[in-house]
Amino acid sequence: MKVIVNIQLKNGVLDPQGKAVHHALSSLKFNEVNDVRIGKQIILDIAESDKAKAHERVTIMCDELLANTVIEDYTIEFPTC
Amino acid sequence: MKVIVNIQLKNGVLDPQGKAVHHALSSLKFNEVNDVRIGKQIILDIAESDKAKAHERVTIMCDELLANTVIEDYTIEFPTC
Structure with missing residues (x-):
């Protein structure tokens, strides 16, 4: 049986990797991005x-x-397929 | 709008991090685990x-x-909530 575990930083915990990706997306003119986690x-x-x-x-x-x-x-999560 | 992007290594591509976690789970007596990606x-x-x-x-x-x-x-993916 397949089981998917999604792990995210809690709200309020700083996410430097997300910030870096956000910055990179902005540099590539993806200005519609508000936040990346x-x-x-x-x-x-x-x-x-x-x-x-x-x-x-x-x-x-x-x-x-x-x-x-x-x-x-x-x-x-349990994938349906 | 929130958008979720799930990124996984393709089948057949070696996943050393997954192997390490699999090994660690086995050490902790989680023997039912067949594979970790x-x-x-x-x-x-x-x-x-x-x-x-x-x-x-x-x-x-x-x-x-x-x-x-x-x-x-x-x-x-687009989360429903």
Whole structure:
């Protein structure tokens, strides 16, 4: 089963990488861009057919390793296809 | 308007970061994990109310700056909320 974990910096946490990309886009004349935030997307393939159980296990993985919950928020998704 | 760009390495392209996370998860006894791929998620806030136009502009941004289309695939999403 495929599970997607999206990890983003919390609101208010400075995102220098996003700022740099924003600046680069402005230099390329993409002036309609107001803000850029950059996060991670982790795609896990796990041997678990029960969605609820998979969600529970991936939540533990996020808390223990994948995300830094002090400064990052994460969401867990199950792709429909 | 918020636009989400998900960037992933193409299938077949080696992902050392994913391998390292997979190894770390195995060390933590998450043995159900078969594979880990790590990509980027970029959240853009752009001053454009037309979805089709926004999609077109973000596609150009991806091709010119955000993604390395030789080794990466990208998808563009519009969050529903």
